[in-house]
Amino acid sequence: MMSKFHTWAVTPKNAIEIQQKLRAEVQIRPLGKNIKYIAGADISLNMFAKDIFAGIIVLKFPELEVIEHQVLQSITDFPYIPGLLSFREVPALLEVWKKVKIKPDILMVDGQGIAHPRRIGIASHIGVLLDVPTIGVAKSPLYGKFKDVGEKAGALSYIYDKYNKDEIIGVALRSKERSKPLIVSLGHKITLEEALAIVRNSLRGYRLPEPTRLAHELVNQFRKGEIIA
Numbered sequence: 001m002m003s004k005f006h007t008w009a010v011t012p013k014n015a016i017e018i019q020q021k022l023r024a025e026v027q028i029r030p031l032g033k034n035i036k037y038i039a040g041a042d043i044s045l046n047m048f049a050k051d052i053f054a055g056i057i058v059l060k061f062p063e064l065e066v067i068e069h070q071v072l073q074s075i076t077d078f079p080y081i082p083g084l085l086s087f088r089e090v091p092a093l094l095e096v097w098k099k100v101k102i103k104p105d106i107l108m109v110d111g112q113g114i115a116h117p118r119r120i121g122i123a124s125h126i127g128v129l130l131d132v133p134t135i136g137v138a139k140s141p142l143y144g145k146f147k148d149v150g151e152k153a154g155a156l157s158y159i160y161d162k163y164n165k166d167e168i169i170g171v172a173l174r175s176k177e178r179s180k181p182l183i184v185s186l187g188h189k190i191t192l193e194e195a196l197a198i199v200r201n202s203l204r205g206y207r208l209p210e211p212t213r214l215a216h217e218l219v220n221q222f223r224k225g226e227i228i229a
Helices: 012-025 086-099 122-130 192-201 210-223
Strands: 037-044 051-060 066-075 106-109 134-138 156-160 168-173 182-188
Touching: 012 122, 037 086, 037 210, 051 086, 051 210, 066 086, 066 210, 086 122, 106 122, 106 192, 106 210, 122 134, 122 182, 134 192, 168 192, 182 192
Parallel strands: 037 106, 106 134
Antiparallel strands: 037 051, 051 066, 134 182, 156 168, 168 182
């Protein structure tokens, strides 16, 4: 499969080179439009398996009412390497995106945005390829440093580059009391402040915001055969 920027049939070394070039395409700027529809994207697969189950779920915003979902099963040949997960997961998500009838104004992805050593995590990568605003919401940190997050729901701590204490690359957000903080980072065509506000407005009492929580449920149900493509 080819994108307008690169092929997917690459070695890990080539993938890093692509990331280093692609990071220049990431836009950090205000969203500049109202959000009518928001989508969540997720992948289900075993760490070292080739079978991959991808899904995107579209919701009205701010009501968060589900209006569409699409799933797809595919194969990935790229190995599991932290920091290069987009080369393993994005091709399947791009295929699912083609099936989505109601294209969202913003896509929330289970993974990193610019809170990544090369500033091009999965949320930024797919945002650039699709040319849509994206937000990365990860369950654990990949890169950067932040202070302890307060215990109360809503507490946050800004994430800074490991080598540049003045560069903010994300936010660690305590989305639910007694839960580990989420890692929120902008993906593409959005500001960090906007990304954080949208995530907060998408919380409904769970640790994960509704778009990625429901996308996570969707792909696991698909993987178990509880729903079909």
